[in-house]
Amino acid sequence: xxxxxxxxxxxxxxxxxxxxxxSVQAGEMMxxxxxxxxxxxxxxxxxxxxTPPRRGSITFELxxxxxxxSYRIAQAGLGLVPEGRRCFANLSxxxxxxxxxRSGRWNLARVESLFPRLAERRQQMANTLSGGxxxxxxxxxxxxxxxxxxxxxxxxxxxAPVIRQEIWAAIRAxxxxxxxxxxxxxxxxxxLPVADRCTILEKGRTVWxxxxxxxxxxxxDRYLGV
Ligand code: ATP
Numbered sequence: 267x268x269x270x271x272x273x274x275x276x277x278x279x280x281x282x283x284x285x286x287x288x289s290v291q292a293g294e295m296m297x298x299x300x301x302x303x304x305x306x307x308x309x310x311x312x313x314x315x316x317t318p319p320r321r322g323s324i325t326f327e328l329x330x331x332x333x334x335x336s337y338r339i340a341q342a343g344l345g346l347v348p349e350g351r352r353c354f355a356n357l358s359x360x361x362x363x364x365x366x367x368r369s370g371r372w373n374l375a376r377v378e379s380l381f382p383r384l385a386e387r388r389q390q391m392a393n394t395l396s397g398g399x400x401x402x403x404x405x406x407x408x409x410x411x412x413x414x415x416x417x418x419x420x421x422x423x424x425x426a427p428v429i430r431q432e433i434w435a436a437i438r439a440x441x442x443x444x445x446x447x448x449x450x451x452x453x454x455x456x457x458l459p460v461a462d463r464c465t466i467l468e469k470g471r472t473v474w475x476x477x478x479x480x481x482x483x484x485x486x487d488r489y490l491g492v
Pocket of ligand 1 (some may be wrong): 275280282300301303304305306307308309322
């Protein structure tokens with residue numbers, strides 16, 4: 267479905283990615299892992315054309331995404347839940363969801379049933395929500411675009427434990443219905459059981475890809491240890 271091949275991405279003169287390879291198959295939940303600053307967010311920004319790569323290729327369902335503007339990439343079927351959530355602060359919960367809506371299996375009623383807290387807060391402005399509720403809204407907003415591939419950057423970072431559990435339950439529900447997903451999260455205890463495969467980045471390069479069961483202590487210590 268998604269094939270990222272040997273991308274190199276820069277912030278001005280400073281190179282952040284030196285050759286990232288990554289793929290997501292249809293129906294798969296793919297975990298993108300690595301310590302802080304290794305290039306996970308930059309890889310996601312590259313896929314969405316927010317920081318386009320200078321070299322390499324990105325194809326999605328056989329369409330070349332590289333050099334397309336971000337809105338065309340979204341139209342091609344990629345839905346982003348960005349780091350920091352980026353909800354529209356002065357729109358209500360309902361407006362945040364409707365503004366991105368496209369027809370498909372996800373609609374307001376289904377998003378509200380996935381996250382009942384959003385139904386309770388339907389008329390509230392997004393900037394009055396807690397961080398966890400904003401994350402639910404950001405996930406709901408991405409689902410409302412009916413994406414073929416959902417991309418979650420830091421799915422549960424900085425959230426209270428009870429809210430994190432609600433979000434992981436929603437992610438498991440998405441997996442159960444075969445939603446293709448690329449997901450970044452620091453909590454390996456929750457991420458690994460839902461992941462079909464993992465790709466690990468180290469200093470802007472892909473260093474390992476495999477199934478979670480093959481992730482032994484040596485690889486964990488070398489690439490994921492603190
Ligand atoms: P984290 O888990 O901390 O979010 P990450 O794996 O997502 O880390 P990135 O945010 O992609 O890592 O950062 C990769 C590299 O790019 C780092 O060296 C970082 O300092 C650099 N970088 C990130 N954003 C910028 C920017 N706006 N300008 C310059 N360098 C940047």
